[in-house]
Amino acid sequence: MNLQKRIGPFxxxxxxxxxxxxxxxxxxxxxxxxxxxKHGIFTYINxxxxxxxxxxxxxxxxxxxxxxxxxxxxxxxxxxxxxxxDLLDNIAKNYSYLPxxxxxxxxxxxxxxxxxxxxxxFSSIIGKMIYGGxxxxxxxxxVLGSISIYSTYSDIINNNGGYLNIYETIKSNSIFDYLIGxxxxxxxxxxxxxxxxxxxxxxxxxxINYRASISYILTFILLGITSGINLSYIIVPLSxxxxxxxxxxxxxxxxxxxxxxxxxxxxxxxxxxxxHIGYNGILLSILILNTFIFLFDKIGSRIxxxxxxxxxxxxxxxxxxxxxxxxNNQNINSEVISYEYIR
Amino acid sequence: xxxxxxxxYKNITKDKNLLVYDKPKFVYIGVSKNDKLRVIVGDKVYIGxxxxxxxxxxxxxxxxxxxGFEDKxxxxxxxxxxxKIENNFKEEYQNENIIEDIDNYTKREFxxxxxxxxxxxxxxxGFPTYLKYKTKTRIKHLIINAVECEPYITADYKIIKEKTxxxxxxxxxxxxINKIDDAYFVVKKNNDSIIxxxxxxxxxxxxxxxxxxxxxxxxxxxxxxxxxxxxxxxxELPIELDTVVNNVSTIYxxxxxxxxxxxxxxxxxxFAGDGLRKNVNVFLKIGTDVSEVIDTxxxxxxxxxxxxxxxxxxxxxxxxxxxxxxxxxxxxxxNKLDIPDVCIRCGRCSSICPAxxxxxxxxxxxxxxxxxxxxxxxxIECGLCSYICPAKILLKEHVIRxxxxxxx
Numbered sequence: 001m002n003l004q005k006r007i008g009p010f011x012x013x014x015x016x017x018x019x020x021x022x023x024x025x026x027x028x029x030x031x032x033x034x035x036x037x038k039h040g041i042f043t044y045i046n047x048x049x050x051x052x053x054x055x056x057x058x059x060x061x062x063x064x065x066x067x068x069x070x071x072x073x074x075x076x077x078x079x080x081x082x083x084x085x086d087l088l089d090n091i092a093k094n095y096s097y098l099p100x101x102x103x104x105x106x107x108x109x110x111x112x113x114x115x116x117x118x119x120x121x122f123s124s125i126i127g128k129m130i131y132g133g134x135x136x137x138x139x140x141x142x143v144l145g146s147i148s149i150y151s152t153y154s155d156i157i158n159n160n161g162g163y164l165n166i167y168e169t170i171k172s173n174s175i176f177d178y179l180i181g182x183x184x185x186x187x188x189x190x191x192x193x194x195x196x197x198x199x200x201x202x203x204x205x206x207x208i209n210y211r212a213s214i215s216y217i218l219t220f221i222l223l224g225i226t227s228g229i230n231l232s233y234i235i236v237p238l239s240x241x242x243x244x245x246x247x248x249x250x251x252x253x254x255x256x257x258x259x260x261x262x263x264x265x266x267x268x269x270x271x272x273x274x275x276h277i278g279y280n281g282i283l284l285s286i287l288i289l290n291t292f293i294f295l296f297d298k299i300g301s302r303i304x305x306x307x308x309x310x311x312x313x314x315x316x317x318x319x320x321x322x323x324x325x326x327x328n329n330q331n332i333n334s335e336v337i338s339y340e341y342i343r
Numbered sequence: 344x345x346x347x348x349x350x351x352y353k354n355i356t357k358d359k360n361l362l363v364y365d366k367p368k369f370v371y372i373g374v375s376k377n378d379k380l381r382v383i384v385g386d387k388v389y390i391g392x393x394x395x396x397x398x399x400x401x402x403x404x405x406x407x408x409x410x411g412f413e414d415k416x417x418x419x420x421x422x423x424x425x426x427k428i429e430n431n432f433k434e435e436y437q438n439e440n441i442i443e444d445i446d447n448y449t450k451r452e453f454x455x456x457x458x459x460x461x462x463x464x465x466x467x468x469g470f471p472t473y474l475k476y477k478t479k480t481r482i483k484h485l486i487i488n489a490v491e492c493e494p495y496i497t498a499d500y501k502i503i504k505e506k507t508x509x510x511x512x513x514x515x516x517x518x519x520i521n522k523i524d525d526a527y528f529v530v531k532k533n534n535d536s537i538i539x540x541x542x543x544x545x546x547x548x549x550x551x552x553x554x555x556x557x558x559x560x561x562x563x564x565x566x567x568x569x570x571x572x573x574x575x576x577x578x579e580l581p582i583e584l585d586t587v588v589n590n591v592s593t594i595y596x597x598x599x600x601x602x603x604x605x606x607x608x609x610x611x612x613x614f615a616g617d618g619l620r621k622n623v624n625v626f627l628k629i630g631t632d633v634s635e636v637i638d639t640x641x642x643x644x645x646x647x648x649x650x651x652x653x654x655x656x657x658x659x660x661x662x663x664x665x666x667x668x669x670x671x672x673x674x675x676x677x678n679k680l681d682i683p684d685v686c687i688r689c690g691r692c693s694s695i696c697p698a699x700x701x702x703x704x705x706x707x708x709x710x711x712x713x714x715x716x717x718x719x720x721x722x723i724e725c726g727l728c729s730y731i732c733p734a735k736i737l738l739k740e741h742v743i744r745x746x747x748x749x750x751x
Contacts, residue, residue: 003648005660008658017734020687020733134685255693
């Protein structure tokens, strides 16, 4: 008998990292197609651009993705971490296109391509590769990339038009526009319906950590409702909130109760920052909370064996109440949450 | 209840006739370090002769001659001493023709019979059964575990099918002797065939209830069953909730001990897997060399993996001898090894762990002081973390290693 020794268990689940990442990329497809229609085809139909302009959103996303892919390849070659010679294989295994592609979806359409390219490089190298590559990142790489280019080049992006898509400047937005995403905002984060469908797909196929995502969305919406702010102020950021919960939540804590606590806390921090500094507040809150993931895991793993750690839930829920109360007594500056200019 | 539905592969052995393989040429009876040897090379032994003894006796499962002592690795990889006995195929018993009334015992006699006959849990852990009953508090509930949640294994199903009457009779006797209020016969919800078999005669015993549990792994774990039935959790042993849990195969072993004073010398083992030509349940003597049985059943020429136990909790070995706690032997084709990926922090291992551990955090903190807050010692080695991990990280191995770490 030709016997081999192996480590058990001898049955394994069908799902794998590559399947998860493929589903994740697949969920991005409807949004990419939507971007192509909104910024390419519709702009052309309305007569604001030429034939080249139809392809511009696709070129835009490709440039972002290329920034990541090229910089990661260079990084691997320079630091001699290239495991096999096949460069294409490396792109597939490291999902190199993701940081830049996601980055291009969360920044204004009028960001100059050069800056986008730099952002892609930054996302990949600073956000991902220096921590050891795929799966080892502490911060969400795309959010890190977008915050860094906003903070460095906001003047250039503003002068170039910011979020404005020419034909959108002349129309007023209805609820329906917000649902389908025919509004101002970053490329990919405007369509509530499409992002919601992608989110449901990702949750049902267990591709993302649903505990963190759902508690995050619910916290944000509940805070909005209980604080008594104008409902339209909740609908404007809703698509971005959904986009974050679907595509930008990684990394999250690994423990169940840590994830829920993380989602709630992120919801509160986002709520506060959003109504003070606008859209970038959503992204900034992710980076802030990413830093403390290890603490949420500590709480999440201890809470199972020691009930005293439920105190953190009480603290967080209490702070949610106070946030809602404080917001109630303030007038929100509607300029802050519009996408007229970047702060 | 945390767990997951895993494909059962049970039909490949379920309805096949039991193969009786009770004439091995040699048996290898394992002797632990504390056991005092009672035989020397050349001694003649009978079925049921004491070979070694400490707390529990070790019995010979065949009649024949002691031919030597050898070192063999057991399924957990430890080197153990075995007594090699050559079978003379005469089936001579040490003490024959004892037939007793099984409910005609006092509790004290009952416990001493269990101890004398070395009855152990046949479900997997091999815990001495008499210790479960030797308690000062009154036992109120008896749970008979026939869940058999691991894939492939149908040994318990087989014994229920073959010995339904005896098992129920024995449960009734145990209840009378120990003055137990009620018994729960726990089977899987979708295991229609067992429910049908039991329904035919369970009506005679009004105190024995059939309890249905969901078809998830690891539902057969004592703690899962107890918390499913009573909605309460215990810390160390089920006796904290005045409950004793016995595997159904153990119940039959108790029956034989009470009725014939027969020690634990044989059991049913499921032989299955895509590496075997014939998948079947086999009735075996304790101490039978597994390779002898596999030769009889036939095997395929591919690269194979021999697993002692079920596919989830079992361990791979190059050789194995049947001990009381082995309920299955699998011979699987060696699939390509999955090279572990990087953890993508999906958190599935934490959300599935029935002991509420965070396997990936245990792996990462194996050398840090944080480890003691992660309680790796609570791991039941069910293997679900390694099963579910999309990155195919061998989490179970890491947690087991953490169990033995100084930082716990």
